[in-house]
Amino acid sequence: MTLQTEPFVVNIGPQHPSTHGVFRLRLTLDGERIVDADMVMGYLHRSMEKLAEERTYTQNIPFTDRTDYIAAMTGNLAYVMAVEKLCGIEVPDRALWLRTMMAELQRFASHCIAIGIFANDCGAWQTPVMHMFRDREKILDLFEMACGARLTLNYMRIGGVSRDIPPEFIPAVRKLLKDLPKRVDEYEDLLLSNEIIVARSRGVGALTPEQAIAHSVSGPMLRASGVAWDVRTADPYAAYGKVDFDIAVGTNGDVYDRFVVRLAEMRQSLRIVEQCVEMMPAGPVHAAFAGASVQPIGNPVGPLAIRPPEGEAYARIESPRGELGFYIVSDGSPAPFRFHIRSPSFINLTPLKLMSVGGTVADAIVILGSVDIVVGEVDR
Amino acid sequence: MTEWYDFRDIGNAVGALLDQIRDWGAPDWVPYVAATLIGIVGILLWAVLSVLAFIWIERRVVGLMQNRIGPNRVGPQGLLQPVADAIKLLLKEAITTTNADRYMFWLGPILVFIPTIVVFAPIPFGEEMVLADLNVGVLFLIAIASINTLAVFIAGWSSNNKYALLGAMRTIAMLISYEIIQVLALLGVVLFVGSMRLGDIIGWQLDHDVWLIVLQPVAVLCYIIAGAVEMNRSPMDIAEAESEIVAGYHTEYGGIKFGFFYQAEYLAGFAITAVVVTLYLGGYTLFGLEQWVPGWLIFLGKLYGFFFTYIWFRGTLPRLRIDQLMAFAWKFLLPISILNVLLVGSEVLLWKEAGLESQLAIPLFAVINGAFAVAVVVGWATALGHSAPRHTAHRAILTQEVGAIFYGEAAPRP
Amino acid sequence: MDDAGTVIAFWVLSAATISSAAATAAVRNLIHAVVLLVVSFMGVAGLYITLSADFVAVTQILIYAGAISVLMVFAIVLTPRGERGNAEGFLRLPALLLAGLVAVTLIFVAVDTEWVISDRPGFQETASVIGEALLDRYVLPFEIASVLLLVAMLGAIVLVRPDSAMEDE
Numbered sequence: 001m002t003l004q005t006e007p008f009v010v011n012i013g014p015q016h017p018s019t020h021g022v023f024r025l026r027l028t029l030d031g032e033r034i035v036d037a038d039m040v041m042g043y044l045h046r047s048m049e050k051l052a053e054e055r056t057y058t059q060n061i062p063f064t065d066r067t068d069y070i071a072a073m074t075g076n077l078a079y080v081m082a083v084e085k086l087c088g089i090e091v092p093d094r095a096l097w098l099r100t101m102m103a104e105l106q107r108f109a110s111h112c113i114a115i116g117i118f119a120n121d122c123g124a125w126q127t128p129v130m131h132m133f134r135d136r137e138k139i140l141d142l143f144e145m146a147c148g149a150r151l152t153l154n155y156m157r158i159g160g161v162s163r164d165i166p167p168e169f170i171p172a173v174r175k176l177l178k179d180l181p182k183r184v185d186e187y188e189d190l191l192l193s194n195e196i197i198v199a200r201s202r203g204v205g206a207l208t209p210e211q212a213i214a215h216s217v218s219g220p221m222l223r224a225s226g227v228a229w230d231v232r233t234a235d236p237y238a239a240y241g242k243v244d245f246d247i248a249v250g251t252n253g254d255v256y257d258r259f260v261v262r263l264a265e266m267r268q269s270l271r272i273v274e275q276c277v278e279m280m281p282a283g284p285v286h287a288a289f290a291g292a293s294v295q296p297i298g299n300p301v302g303p304l305a306i307r308p309p310e311g312e313a314y315a316r317i318e319s320p321r322g323e324l325g326f327y328i329v330s331d332g333s334p335a336p337f338r339f340h341i342r343s344p345s346f347i348n349l350t351p352l353k354l355m356s357v358g359g360t361v362a363d364a365i366v367i368l369g370s371v372d373i374v375v376g377e378v379d380r
Numbered sequence: 381m382t383e384w385y386d387f388r389d390i391g392n393a394v395g396a397l398l399d400q401i402r403d404w405g406a407p408d409w410v411p412y413v414a415a416t417l418i419g420i421v422g423i424l425l426w427a428v429l430s431v432l433a434f435i436w437i438e439r440r441v442v443g444l445m446q447n448r449i450g451p452n453r454v455g456p457q458g459l460l461q462p463v464a465d466a467i468k469l470l471l472k473e474a475i476t477t478t479n480a481d482r483y484m485f486w487l488g489p490i491l492v493f494i495p496t497i498v499v500f501a502p503i504p505f506g507e508e509m510v511l512a513d514l515n516v517g518v519l520f521l522i523a524i525a526s527i528n529t530l531a532v533f534i535a536g537w538s539s540n541n542k543y544a545l546l547g548a549m550r551t552i553a554m555l556i557s558y559e560i561i562q563v564l565a566l567l568g569v570v571l572f573v574g575s576m577r578l579g580d581i582i583g584w585q586l587d588h589d590v591w592l593i594v595l596q597p598v599a600v601l602c603y604i605i606a607g608a609v610e611m612n613r614s615p616m617d618i619a620e621a622e623s624e625i626v627a628g629y630h631t632e633y634g635g636i637k638f639g640f641f642y643q644a645e646y647l648a649g650f651a652i653t654a655v656v657v658t659l660y661l662g663g664y665t666l667f668g669l670e671q672w673v674p675g676w677l678i679f680l681g682k683l684y685g686f687f688f689t690y691i692w693f694r695g696t697l698p699r700l701r702i703d704q705l706m707a708f709a710w711k712f713l714l715p716i717s718i719l720n721v722l723l724v725g726s727e728v729l730l731w732k733e734a735g736l737e738s739q740l741a742i743p744l745f746a747v748i749n750g751a752f753a754v755a756v757v758v759g760w761a762t763a764l765g766h767s768a769p770r771h772t773a774h775r776a777i778l779t780q781e782v783g784a785i786f787y788g789e790a791a792p793r794p
Numbered sequence: 795m796d797d798a799g800t801v802i803a804f805w806v807l808s809a810a811t812i813s814s815a816a817a818t819a820a821v822r823n824l825i826h827a828v829v830l831l832v833v834s835f836m837g838v839a840g841l842y843i844t845l846s847a848d849f850v851a852v853t854q855i856l857i858y859a860g861a862i863s864v865l866m867v868f869a870i871v872l873t874p875r876g877e878r879g880n881a882e883g884f885l886r887l888p889a890l891l892l893a894g895l896v897a898v899t900l901i902f903v904a905v906d907t908e909w910v911i912s913d914r915p916g917f918q919e920t921a922s923v924i925g926e927a928l929l930d931r932y933v934l935p936f937e938i939a940s941v942l943l944l945v946a947m948l949g950a951i952v953l954v955r956p957d958s959a960m961e962d963e
Binding site: 409483484514520522523524527530549556576 | 825832920
């Protein structure tokens with residue numbers, strides 16, 4: 001017996017406690033099952049790519065803080081690497097090691113948010129969020145020690161980092177390295193085998209490796225689908241070639257595996273930071289080339305701006321969300337001709353419809369949480 | 381002692397007052413009505429004050445669980461926070477959306493609130509402190525709780541809002557599933573005691589010097605879970621799942637109408653906890669201590685102490701999906717409740733027929749029921765496949781091989 | 795029915811029941827009709843209490859106000875939007891006449907019978923008596939009712955299974 005039913009369009013967002021920012025998802029429901037999922041993006045579009053064409057290369061570094069505002073270090077890093085590739089600048093060793101350490105600390109902090117918010121989407125009333133933010137606070141204190149800011153860090157420069165770390169930084173990192181592994185154990189204890197989280201996330205939103213690769217998915221989403229691909233090992237940059245760490249891989253490609261992969265990555269990040277602390281050489285933190293270190297503000301086309309040779313370069317890193325790449329085209333002037341961000345959140349969102357159709361509304365929320373988007377990156 | 385100032389039982393004071401009224405020559409129905417009114421006013425006052433207190437307690441306790449301080453700005457230690465909340469809700473503009481059904485919209489909060497107060501009528505707060513010691517007390521509790529279903533639907537429907545409707549539908553499905561489990565859980569108690577009257581149940585627990593929780597572990601577990609669902613509270617607050625459908629059936633309500641819903645949630649929590657305390661934890665008795673300590677103090681202590689576990693659940697556990705919740709009710713809790721009733725029935729029959737001594741029977745039954753609880757929960761869960769790899773936790777695989785694909789392999793156990 | 799309380803209660807409850815039942819038939823909006831019907835259910839439960847039938851009263855609330863109203867609400871929600879008015883077809887007048895005839899017949903029978911007025915005994919426990927009766931004298935109707943309910947549940951499950959499953963059988 002068929003019942004006359006009509007599909008029902010529900011709008012999740014743009015103002016919604018769970019869309020991780022201003023992101024709109026239009027779901028067509030048949031009862032509780034999702035029949036169609038339509039993403040509407042652009043609510044946070046700030047035309048960064050166009051604005052960057054008016055500013056010098058160094059003035060564009062704060063933009064990269066604000067695209068992925070949860071992982072500013074990695075944003076900075078990808079951009080300055082692209083410009084260095086374009087200019088052919090050699091970065092000194094100490095700067096490379098500092099960059100690696102900061103990027104890994106940033107990865108830990110970003111995964112704190114990702115996992116906390118995932119548990120929040122599952123309904124755990126902010127308790128995991130509060131606990132994980134406590135650890136993120138410690139890392140943000142470190143960042144404040146290093147560069148004076150907590151969120152929009154602006155630490156990397158073209159040719160190195162902006163300043164060397166103060167002497168109290170390394171002892172603080174050592175202290176943290178004693179505490180944080182126990183915290184990760186605590187989170188695993190609380191969240192990993194929690195029956196409800198397992199029930200909410202096992203089998204939900206699964207992506208096969210073929211689908212993931214076909215959609216250019218990268219980062220923990222790709223690794224959760226079983227593909228052992230990490231830009232840090234596949235295409236080593238900074239000091240990653242010299243440290244020893246493992247890639248965390250899942251087996252089912254579902255939401256639970258993404259969560260588990262992020263937890264494991266947090267441990268690996270701590271491992272890398274430990275090696276950085278041990279093996280960091282002394283030396284300059286900035287490459288010595290004319291006009292590189294002092295950039296007057298408000299004087300975009302002064303004699304101290306960097307003018308890269310004409311050409312194009314693409315540099316990519318492994319940000320906590322996936323492969324973050326910057327494609328810079330230069331025409332010899334102090335401002336870039338084209339500044340394009342290959343943002344992992346935007347690309348990782350492509351299979352959202354594929355993952356959500358057939359599930360329920362609650363599943364859609366959890367899947368969106370597992371993609372771990374930052375809308376600043378999605379919309380730029 | 382039955383002096384009026386004996387506050388171990390406030391019924392004494394009320395009784396003295398009523399005698400005084402009779403002495404003044406009032407007709408017969410005046411003391412009766414006066415007693416009822418005093419009871420109603422007393423329950424209302426207590427309910428409202430408890431809710432105010434618990435708003436503060438819950439937020440502080442959940443804050444402590446989340447490693448932060450709760451509200452601590454308004455008044456000393458934040459104690460005036462509930463007052464501030466109440467004033468804010470009272471002063472807000474009462475918006476009725478344009479296409480909402482005006483009468484139903486206005487009726488919704490009231491209908492949700494009424495059962496949560498009425499359900500306190502047969503509950504004994506102390507030895508003489510019952511508003512209406514009904515002969516069918518247990519059934520009355522369930523019946524009044526079942527009105528909640530319709531009330532929630534009216535609230536959701538009248539808002540003319542897709543989210544509210546979704547929330548209302550989910551709620552009704554949940555509530556009717558868990559009503560059956562509630563009834564079956566409470567049935568075990570009634571079988572042991574042989575009466576549905578709450579005063580008798582407490583008397584039985586006092587006489588046999590045992591709390592029924594010891595004799596009915598399965599039923600208590602089922603009732604605690606079913607109770608959490610009936611009060612729409614985390615971990616089953618699907619109806620108002622904040623992170624999914626904003627606020628479910630009370631999305632469109634603001635101001636004091638929302639205040640009613642808020643209050644009804646706490647009062648429903650108190651009601652369920654009061655039922656658990658009365659039926660399973662001995663009510664106002666504490667193995668004879670009630671001769672010195674006022675019974676109502678013991679009752680309130682147990683009530684608030686047990687409510688703390690519900691606050692604990694809320695602070696810790698994530699939320700289930702609606703279809704998982706209903707599968708849990710129908711496939712897991714219902715069979716074990718039915719098995720429990722079967723077991724209890726046969727035990728009671730054995731007790732009466734064989735004429736066993738209470739001293740022997742009760743420990744025996746406690747041990748049997750405890751073993752049964754463990755066996756049936758573990759056994760049925762395994763039979764339903766909860767230990768299958770599909771449901772178990774695991775860690776990520778750590779590798780250094782770039783480009784390898786591990787899809788579909790069994791992951792290592794945690 | 796001698797004391798004032800019962801008499802007042804009877805009149806108030808009867809008035810509430812009858813007026814809400816009449817309003818159920820007269821009101822335009824179906825959901826309003828359901829709510830008014832629930833009010834009349836409660837009124838009937840109250841009348842049961844005035845007759846000292848405590849078990850039946852509470853069961854009335856539990857089943858009618860708690861479950862059957864939900865059933866009706868679901869039925870309304872599943873009907874398409876256009877057909878949701880409280881029926882105002884051409885059958886109104888004949889229905890009113892028929893109802894009037896039935897009412898007159900019942901009132902005539904009630905007034906004309908010679909009721910035997912017995913002493914009202916004290917309050918007796920009804921729950922245990924009903925329970926024993928159900929399993930003692932009336933066990934056959936009880937079991938038949940349970941089988942009927944089982945059949946209804948199975949029928950409901952079969953009806954809502956997806957079509958492909960039905961094609962398999």
